[in-house]
Amino acid sequence: KQWYQRRVRAGCKIESVSDVTKGPAHVGRALALSVSAERIYSGGEDRFIRCWERGSGALVREREGNVTSCIDCTEQIVAVGYMGGCLQVYTASLFQLLCTCSRHMGPVYDVKCTRDSNFLVSGSSDCTVRVWETGRGVCQHVFRGHETMISKVLILDERVFSLDIACLKVWSLTDKT
Numbered sequence: 001k002q003w004y005q006r007r008v009r010a011g012c013k014i015e016s017v018s019d020v021t022k023g024p025a026h027v028g029r030a031l032a033l034s035v036s037a038e039r040i041y042s043g044g045e046d047r048f049i050r051c052w053e054r055g056s057g058a059l060v061r062e063r064e065g066n067v068t069s070c071i072d073c074t075e076q077i078v079a080v081g082y083m084g085g086c087l088q089v090y091t092a093s094l095f096q097l098l099c100t101c102s103r104h105m106g107p108v109y110d111v112k113c114t115r116d117s118n119f120l121v122s123g124s125s126d127c128t129v130r131v132w133e134t135g136r137g138v139c140q141h142v143f144r145g146h147e148t149m150i151s152k153v154l155i156l157d158e159r160v161f162s163l164d165i166a167c168l169k170v171w172s173l174t175d176k177t
Contacts, residue, residue, distance in 0.1 A: 032071040043068025081108030099137030123150030
C-alpha cells in the first residue's frame with residue numbers, strides 16, 4: 001500500500017486489469033495479453049480466453065480452452081498458444097475456431113501474427129520456431145538452431161527474430177534460412 005501511495009503522489013496513474021475491465025479478468029493468474037484497435041484479449045490459468053471491448057472495458061465474449069501461455073491478434077484473427085504445445089486461431093470475435101496448429105513438442109511461449117493475418121510464427125520450449133499458414137493450420141517451415149527454449153518471437157518485414165535465454169537469431173522467411 002505504501003508503494004501505491006508513493007506512486008499516486010508522484011503523479012503516476014495506476015491501473016490494474018480490473019480497472020480497465022470493470023471486474024476481475026481471470027480467476028487465478030492472467031498469463032497472456034494482446035490488444036487490437038477495438039479489442040483486448042486475455043488468457044489465464046483458469047483456461048479461459050476473454051475478449052474485452054477496448055473503449056468500454058465490457059466483456060464481449062469468452063471461450064474455454066486450455067491454460068494459455070501467449071496471445072497475439074490482428075483485426076481479423078486471434079492466435080493463442082498453449083502450455084500443451086499447440087496453437088489455436090480464432091476469428092477476432094472468438095466466435096469461430098479457424099484452425100489448430102499442433103507440432104510443437106512443448107509449451108508455446110510466444111506467437112506473432114503477420115499483418116495480413118495469413119501466417120503465424122511461434123516459439124516453444126522444444127527450441128524450434130515454426131511458421132504456420134493460418135487458413136489450414138499447416139506448418140510451412142521449422143527453424144532449428146536454438147539450444148534452449150524460445151521465449152520471444154518477432155516478425156519484421158521478411159525476417160523472424162527469435163530469442164532464447166542467451167541468443168538472438170534472425171531467420172529469413174523468403175530464403176527459409
